[in-house]
Amino acid sequence: MKDKVVLAYSGGLDTSIITHWLKNNYDLEVIACCVNVGQDEDFEEIKKKAIKSGASKIYVEDVTEEFITDYLFKGVKANAVYEGKYLLGTSFARPLIAKKLVEIAHKEGAKYICHGCTGKGNDQVRFEVGIASIDPSIKIIAPWRIWDIKSREDAIDYASANGIEVPVTKEKIYSRDRNIWHTSHEGGDLENLKNEHKGEMYLMTVPPEKAKDEATYVEIYFEGGIPKKIDGEELSPIEMMNKLNKLGGENGIGVVDLLENRLVGMKSRGVYETPGGTILYTAHKELEYLTIEKETFHFKESVSQKYGELVYNGLWFSALKEALDAFLDKTQEKVTGSVKLKLYKGNIMVAGMQSPYALYEETISSFGASELYDHKDAEGFINLFGLPYKINAMLNKK
Numbered sequence: 298m299k300d301k302v303v304l305a306y307s308g309g310l311d312t313s314i315i316t317h318w319l320k321n322n323y324d325l326e327v328i329a330c331c332v333n334v335g336q337d338e339d340f341e342e343i344k345k346k347a348i349k350s351g352a353s354k355i356y357v358e359d360v361t362e363e364f365i366t367d368y369l370f371k372g373v374k375a376n377a378v379y380e381g382k383y384l385l386g387t388s389f390a391r392p393l394i395a396k397k398l399v400e401i402a403h404k405e406g407a408k409y410i411c412h413g414c415t416g417k418g419n420d421q422v423r424f425e426v427g428i429a430s431i432d433p434s435i436k437i438i439a440p441w442r443i444w445d446i447k448s449r450e451d452a453i454d455y456a457s458a459n460g461i462e463v464p465v466t467k468e469k470i471y472s473r474d475r476n477i478w479h480t481s482h483e484g485g486d487l488e489n490l491k492n493e494h495k496g497e498m499y500l501m502t503v504p505p506e507k508a509k510d511e512a513t514y515v516e517i518y519f520e521g522g523i524p525k526k527i528d529g530e531e532l533s534p535i536e537m538m539n540k541l542n543k544l545g546g547e548n549g550i551g552v553v554d555l556l557e558n559r560l561v562g563m564k565s566r567g568v569y570e571t572p573g574g575t576i577l578y579t580a581h582k583e584l585e586y587l588t589i590e591k592e593t594f595h596f597k598e599s600v601s602q603k604y605g606e607l608v609y610n611g612l613w614f615s616a617l618k619e620a621l622d623a624f625l626d627k628t629q630e631k632v633t634g635s636v637k638l639k640l641y642k643g644n645i646m647v648a649g650m651q652s653p654y655a656l657y658e659e660t661i662s663s664f665g666a667s668e669l670y671d672h673k674d675a676e677g678f679i680n681l682f683g684l685p686y687k688i689n690a691m692l693n694k695k
Contacts (some may be wrong), residue, residue, distance in 0.1 A: 301407035311413030316350035331354040335477025365534035386479025392613035395427030411438040423611030430614035504644030505549035522629030545572025548640040
C-alpha cells in the first residue's frame with residue numbers, strides 16, 4: 298500500500314498544479330483537504346476539481362464558527378494588529394488549518410503533509426511550525442522549495458501545458474487569500490510601489506468614493522470583550538461577521554495598503570480588506586477606553602503589539618501566546634457594554650457608548666465642583682511630580 302500525503306487544498310493556482318505534480322514526482326496517494334474558514338467558494342466544484350487533478354479523496358472541513366470564536370475573537374480581545382495596520386486575517390487562519398491537516402493526517406494514517414506556500418512567504422512558517430507544534434513526526438513536502446517553477450507565470454504555464462484549470466491568468470495574477478475575516482491581495486502590479494492600487498480589485502468592499510452617501514449607524518454590544526449583539530439583536534458568530542462585513546463593505550470600511558516586514562526578512566506589499574473586523578476592533582478598543590483602568594490599559598498596549606507579532610510569526614501554539622491569553626482574559630472581565638459607531642465613506646466615528654463598568658464619571662471629569670476632586674489638591678501634586686525637574690534645573694544653573 299502506498300504512503301499517503303495530505304495536501305492543503307484550495308483549488309487556487311498553486312494547489313491545482315501541486316496535485317498533478319505530486320502524482321508525477323512521488324509514489325504517494327494524495328488526500329486533498331480544503332479547510333473552509335468562511336471563504337466564498339463553490340466547494341462542490343472544488344471537490345470535483347481535486348479528484349480530476351489526481352487526488353484520491355478530498356475532505357472539505359467547515360470550521361468557520363470555530364475560526365471566529367476560538368481565533369478571531371481572541372484577536373479582538375487582544376486588539377492584535379501587525380505593524381499598525383494589518384488585522385491578521387491570513388495569520389489567524391493558518392494555525393487552525395494546520396490543526397485540521399494534522400487531524401486528517403492522523404485519520405488517514407498519512408506520514409506527510411504538503412502545502413502550496415512559496416519559499417518567500419510567511420505561510421510556510423505558520424503551517425510548518427503549527428504542524429510541528431501538534432505532531433513533530435509528520436514530514437513536510439513544500440513544492441515551491443523543490444521544483445523548477447520560479448514564478449506565478451511559470452505556474453500558469455505548467456497548468457496550461459497539463460490541461461489544469463486555474464482561476465487566474467497572467468493578466469489577473471493577484472495572489473489572494475480570503476476568509477470570513479478578510480481578503481488579501483498580493484503580487485501583480487502591487488509589486489511596483491509607484492502604482493496606486495486599483496479599487497476594482499476589492500472583493501468585500503467598495504472604494505470609499507463609491508460608498509453610499511448617507512451615514513450608517515451600528516451599535517455593538519460586548520460581554521467580557523466578546524461581541525454578542527448588533528443593534529440589540531443577538532446573533533451567532535457567523536451571522537455577526539456576515540452582517541458587519543456587509544455594513545463595512547458598503548461603507549468602504551477597512552481597506553489598508555501595507556508595505557510590511559515579512560517574517561522571512563524581506564518587505565512586501567499587500568492590500569487587505571477587513572470590513573467587519575475593522576468595525577469590531579474599533580468598537581472594542583473604544584469600550585476598553587471606558588472600562589479598563591490606566592495602568593492595565595497602557596500595559597495592554599504593549600501586549601497587543603506582541604500578540605500581533607506572535608500571531609503573524611506563526612507562534613499561535615506557543616507558551617507565551619497561551620500566557621498572554623490568560624492575561625487578556627483577565628483584562629476583559631469588565632469589558633461589557635455597548636458602542637455606537639457612525640460609518641461614512643471609509644471612516645468610523647464614535648457616536649456614543651455605555652457600560653455598567655464605566656470608569657468615566659461625569660461629575661468628576663467635568664470642570665465643575667466634585668466631592669472626590671478638589672482643585673486645590675493639584676498644587677501639591679504638581680510640586681511633587683515636578684520635583685526631579687526642578688532639582689535638575691538647579692544643578693544645571695550651578
